[in-house]
Amino acid sequence: MGLPTYEIFAIKYAQRDARRPDHFVGGDPHDGPMPMDYFLWLVRNQDRLVLVDTGFNAEVAAKRKRTLVREPRDGLALLGVKAEDVREIIITHMHNDHVGTFFDFPNANFHIQDEEMSFVTGRHMRNQFFRRSFEVDHVVGMVRMVFKDRVVFHKGDDDIAPGVSVHHIGGHTPGMQAVRVHTRRGWVVLASDASHYYEHMEKRRCFTAVFHVGQVLDGYDKLLRLADSPKHIVPGHDPLVMKRYPPAAPELEGIAVRLDVAPVE
């Protein structure tokens, strides 16, 4: 009996226009458009379902001037998943675009790194530079989940299920974690914001929202160690993901792609 394999889906729920200098520490001499996509990721097989991140809702999209293309729970519904049936959710980090609809999942536990909860409730939130990416209502709401015993804390690397594990990366935020999944094409790593775009890890450059630049750069090495190849690493916000991977179904073109099959190039 080998390890189980899983299907993985990237579901796009929002987008925004941006320019290249917005995305790189040190700016970029080649100014030009570099739009950003926003995703949540669904990991499942016949026995288990694990959601990775929960996106944000219409209220946060309006406040932050993002274009919501569908509520995250509606994206899941397109894949036949009801929010109330989701029991395990990995929160890669607490930024508003990753944690922002956790309250839509009444029966779920939330898997978070120790360091992330310490960060969002501690001294660094005094600084606008760090707190700007968080919503205080999300943070307070997640503290309430701790008091309901619905937060599962992880310190470093940990198994979530056979063939699904979290891996502490840090850097972007102190408790940033990536997710490794066993699939029929081998070990796939959902980098989330450990690499926003392919270009960040390929050129070893750093995204502008950052806690520790050195950990971001070391993180690329860890992603490469965890994945079967660079083509097994899925960045967190790159519109190329929707182009390189096949749609989950013909009618889901531009909405959801399959990550457990090899990318085209």
Ligand SMILES: [Zn+2]
């Ligand atoms: Zn982030």
